[in-house]
Amino acid sequence: MLHFSQYFLTQKKNANVVGRGLKLVDAPVSGGVKRASEGTLTIMASGTDEALTCTGSVLSALSEKLYVIRGGCGAGSGVKMINQLLAGVHIASGAEAMALGARLGLNTRMLFDFVKNSGGTSWMFENRVPHMLDNDYTPYSALDIFVKDLGIVTRESSSLKVPLHIATVAHQLFLAGSAAGWGRQDDAGVVKVYETLTGVKVEGKLPVLKKEVVLQSLPPEWPLDPIDDIHRLNQSNSKTLVVLDDDPTGTQTVHDIEVLTEWSVESLVEKLRKKPKCFFILTNSRSLSSEKASALIKDICGNLSVAAKSVENIDYTVVLRGDSTLRGHFPEEADAVVSLLGEMDAWIICPFFLQGGRYTIKDIHYVADSDWLVPAGDTEFARDASFGYKSSNLREWVEEKTRGRIPASSVSSISINLLREGGPDAVCDTLCNLQKGSTCIVNAASERDMAVFSAGMIQAELRGKSFLCRTAASFVSTRIGIIPKAPILPKDLGINKERKGGLIVVGSYVPKTTKQVEELKLQCGHFLKKLEVSVDKLAMKSLEEREEEINRVAEMANLFLGASKDTLIMTSRELITGKSM
Structure with missing residues (x-):
């Protein structure tokens, strides 16, 4: 009954x-x-x-x-109640296990990796423990929900005279978390009960690694240079790479590529008729709010769609070129593209950038600092006032930035082992087997890795697959088969020995840039002319004061440069946010 x-x-x-x-x-x-x-x-x-x-x-x-x-x-509600019993118990037991591991002095991230690949795992363990490790309790599912659901379970079991020892203890654990004020946080926050009782921290910071040791531990690179294959495949692939560059630095890895600064239908038609392998559109959207950036991307993609219909035998792949330290409007810009152009077979996330020391290894994104690899989530870039984040694991970063819409467990990955042991064919097979609408991250530790991935991706496109790419600058150059050039020298620019003033402009406020400015002053301060632009006057004062400040700096810079003086124009170092205004 x-x-x-x-x-x-x-x-x-x-x-x-x-x-x-x-x-x-x-x-x-x-x-x-x-x-x-x-x-x-x-x-x-x-x-x-x-x-x-x-x-x-x-x-x-x-x-x-x-x-x-x-x-x-009532039968449906009964099944749901059993599901919630198991879900709540699995979250509570996962918290208990990780707290014990922390007390034992174990590396909690390594512990999690072991358990999720062993018999002790569960879906809830794999989904919620990363929140505990990142100390990120954004409420994708609030702790108080399990106070309610397990309360229903225990009341029903009492009326039916069925003792539920484990579920009752789990309910008390969630109750304790709610009583402590964590009820509206993520249900993974139940681990805080153990942390409070024992003084341990389950949060698992990724270690800083010796770069040379890590790179030497990787398998040998794919033995064949794919650059010739990329050139050959691109001859068969009619798709033009359209790179929407959110910052002017995105072109630093390419040469002989045209950059558009306006995107009228007429300009795009003219460009597409030439059937280039690639061209850039400078959006500068990183300087905009999310809402304005999304509107801008929609405007560009709308024009691109109209233009493409006016040109015969043309197709294109959109690349959202973003920051290699994971800053920028993700997923807002990607969502904007999809809203105009439709869902792609997969989103490709690839922030590798060798020149800047950005590596992705075992799904963890690192920023090189001298001889060390620092997890991106532990760098100053992750504390950016506009684009801050906590996760260094790119699977978890996707979940964090999409606010749980794309769970880490659903994100696919191209590993370095696959790139170096399977080559382009293995990449192609992996991409072709992804479910429609997937998100896939790309690991890479060398330009050869990037080229192998690019060759495999082109093969997949030739099989009819479509991709939306969110990448750093390295992907673009390898994807179109550009061979790097040596750095440009003064003679390449036609600069003679006659003394002329050089202009240096610094806008970024981040600590690393500030350190670079201080080093510049230390080494060149005896001849460098310095002009500071007041951000306060530009952003918070009247329009008249703003114009006066701009004119003051421009006039002084013209004076110094006219006198053949090297001149530094820099913004004041204080951060101005919306809350400051």
Whole structure:
């Protein structure tokens, strides 16, 4: 005999009395906001055959998996209750296990990696423990939800005289977390109960690694240079690479490539008719708000779509060239592209940038600092006022930046082992086997790695696959087969020995840039003319004061340069945010 909760029986009685003739279906769901918006929920439906027949088309449209639970109204709620019992217990036991590991002095990230590849893992363990390791309790699913759900479980078990020792203890653990003020944080925050009781920290900071040791530990590079294959494949691949550059530095790895600073349909038609392998559009969107950046990308993609329809036999791949330290408008710009051009087979995330010392190894993105590799999430770049983040693992970074819409567990990865042992064919096969709408990160520790990936990606495009790329500068040059040139010398620019003033402009406020400015002053201060632009006057004062400040600096710079003096123009070092205004 199936037993129903008193709450459900009361609701059913009300429906029978108030709405005679109504057909009632009990259909709890699982999957969260993301799957609800996609129509891919798991639904557990119960009710009379007549009621289920009437609602079947609606439930099917909302679900990826629709279970019809026999036993009448209440059976679906019973299945949902069992699911929540297991989910809550798995989160609580995961928190308990990680707290014990921390007390034992274990590296909690290594512990997590071991368990998730062993028999002790669970879906909840793999999904929630990364939140604990990152000390990130953004409420994708609030702790108080399990206070409620496990409360229902324990009340039902009490009325049915079924002792639930483990679920009851888990409920008390969530209650303790809620009582401590963490109820509206992510349910993974239940680990804080153990941290408070024991004084340990489960948060697992990734270690800073010796660069030489790490690079030597990797397999040998793919033995064949793919550059000739890239040139050959590009002859067959009709797709033009359209690079939307969010900052003027994106062209630093290419040469002999045209850059557009406006994107009218006429300009894009003219460009596409030439059928170039690549061209840049300088959006400078990193300097904009998310809303304005998204609107700008939509405007460009709308014009690009119209222009492409006016040119015969043209296709294109959009690259969102972003910062190699993971700053920029992701996923907003990618979402904007998709909203205009439609969903691609996969999003490609590739922030590798050798010239800047940015490496992605075992899904962790590193920033080189002299001889050391520092996890990106532990650098000053991760504390950026506009684009800050916590995760160094790119799978987790995607989840963090999409606010859980794309969970880390769903993100695919091209490993260095695959690049160096399988080559372009293995890359192609992996990309072709991704589910539609996937997100895939690319590991790379050398230009050869990047070239191998590019060759494999072109092969996949020739098989009909489409990609939206969010990458740093290195990807673009290898994707179109550009051979790097040596740094430009004064003679290449036609500069003679006659003394002329040089202009140096510094706008970035980050600590590394400030250190570079101080070093410049130390080494060249005896002859360098320095002009500081007041950010306060530009951003917070009247329009008249703003113009006066700009004119003052421009006039002084003209004076110094006219006298053949090297001149530094720099913004004042204080950070001005929206809260400052």
